[in-house]
Amino acid sequence: GAGVSQSPSNKVTEKGKDVELRCDPISGHTALYWYRQSLGQGLEFLIYFQGNSAPDKSGLPSDRFSAERTGGSVSTLTIQRTQQEDSAVYLCASSLDSLGYSPLHFGNGTRLTVT
Amino acid sequence: AQKVTQAQTEISVVEKEDVTLDCVYETRDTTYYLFWYKQPPSGELVFLIRRNSFDEQNEISGRYSWNFQKSTSSFNFTITASQVVDSAVYFCALKGQGGKLIFGQGTELSVKP
Numbered sequence: 480g481a482g483v484s485q486s487p488s489n490k491v492t493e494k495g496k497d498v499e500l501r502c503d504p505i506s507g508h509t510a511l512y513w514y515r516q517s518l519g520q521g522l523e524f525l526i527y528f529q530g531n532s533a534p535d536k537s538g539l540p541s542d543r544f545s546a547e548r549t550g551g552s553v554s555t556l557t558i559q560r561t562q563q564e565d566s567a568v569y570l571c572a573s574s575l576d577s578l579g580y581s582p583l584h585f586g587n588g589t590r591l592t593v594t
Numbered sequence: 595a596q597k598v599t600q601a602q603t604e605i606s607v608v609e610k611e612d613v614t615l616d617c618v619y620e621t622r623d624t625t626y627y628l629f630w631y632k633q634p635p636s637g638e639l640v641f642l643i644r645r646n647s648f649d650e651q652n653e654i655s656g657r658y659s660w661n662f663q664k665s666t667s668s669f670n671f672t673i674t675a676s677q678v679v680d681s682a683v684y685f686c687a688l689k690g691q692g693g694k695l696i697f698g699q700g701t702e703l704s705v706k707p
Contacts, residue, residue, distance in 0.1 A: 512695065521699035522685065535694055570639070580627055580646060583695060585639040 481505065483586035485571050491592045492561055500556040500589045504573030511554050512574075512583060513546055517567040525569075528554065529576070561593045596621045598688050600698035607676055608706050615671045615701045617686030623647075627689040628662065628669045633700070634682040642684075645669060676705045 484503040492498050504511050513525040524538035528548045539545070543561075548554040558565055568590050572583035597620040607613045619628065630642040643653060645662050653660045657674045673680055686698045 510693070514697075522697040524694060524696060527694060529693060535692070537694070568637070572639075580644060582629060582641040582644055583639075584641070587638055 483571055483573050483584055485569075485586035485589050487589060488587065489590045489592075491594060494563060494593055495560055497557065497559045498561055498591065500558075500569050500571075500591070502554045502556070502571030502573075502586060504552065504554070504571070505584055508573035508575055508584070509551065510574045510576055510581070511548055512572045513554070513556050514570045514572065515567045516570060516588070522570065525556070558591075561591075563593050566591055566593045596623075596688055596690050596694070596696050598686050598696055598698035600684075600686055600701050602701045603699070604702045604704070606704045606706065609678060610675050611705075612672060612674050613676050613703065613705075615673075615684050615686075615703065617669045617671065617698060619667050619669065619686070619688045621688060621690050623690040623692075625691055629687040629689070629695070630660065630669075630671050631685045631687060631697075632682045633685065639685070642671075673703075676703075678705050678707055681705045 486501045509530045512527040514522040516522050526534055526536050526546045528534045543559045546556045568588040570585055570588045572585045574583045575581040599618045626647045628645045632640045632642055643660055650662050659672045661670045681704050683700045683702045685700045687695050689695045
């Protein structure tokens with residue numbers, strides 16, 4: 480079956496512009512996560528969604544970052560007024576559930592470059 | 595608060611050597627889950643293993659083995675007879691009762707022929 484799909488795979492934007500990153504999780508997966516990986520760094524948790532529950536936004540670095548998940552499926556991560564420090568690979572992952580044993584399945588990421 | 599520490603930033607070995615990647619975690623949850631992921635140069639994260647806090651049995655899968663010790667809050671990963679294809683960044687991760695999966699900083703393993 481299809482894995483987690485992210486688009487675009489690469490995005491170059493000018494400082495100050497808004498960007499939207501899209502994630503299509505694996506069908507049937509109720510949990511969806513966003514992470515950020517800067518060059519040579521680990522994975523920084525941003526946000527996760529579990530079913531109809533309120534999302535855990537505790538990892539969002541500033542109010543310029545927001546995410547939504549429509550219909551319990553597709554998710555969009557929006558970064559407003561991008562800054563150069565936002566340059567990173569943004570990874571989306573999904574799992575059958577977030578509270579149990581299910582491993583996360585990752586997409587290939589969106590590489591964001593802010594010039 | 596939850597935390598995962600992978601103290602080894604980079605490890606370099608010669609092919610066929612055994613290598614152990616360390617992972618130490620912190621959590622106040624009584625039920626939690628531990629994971630290892632591999633990120634090869636291609637960039638895609640690959641799930642390797644999961645463990646729950648009630649199962650301290652060691653696990654072996656081919657050349658890979660994992661040692662989970664609650665007494666020391668460690669979940670170490672050993673590769674026996676390493677191969678060049680094992681070269682990658684390896685991440686240890688912790689999922690607590692809140693559901694959030696927290697990753698360590700990763701260990702970059704380089705296996706030279």
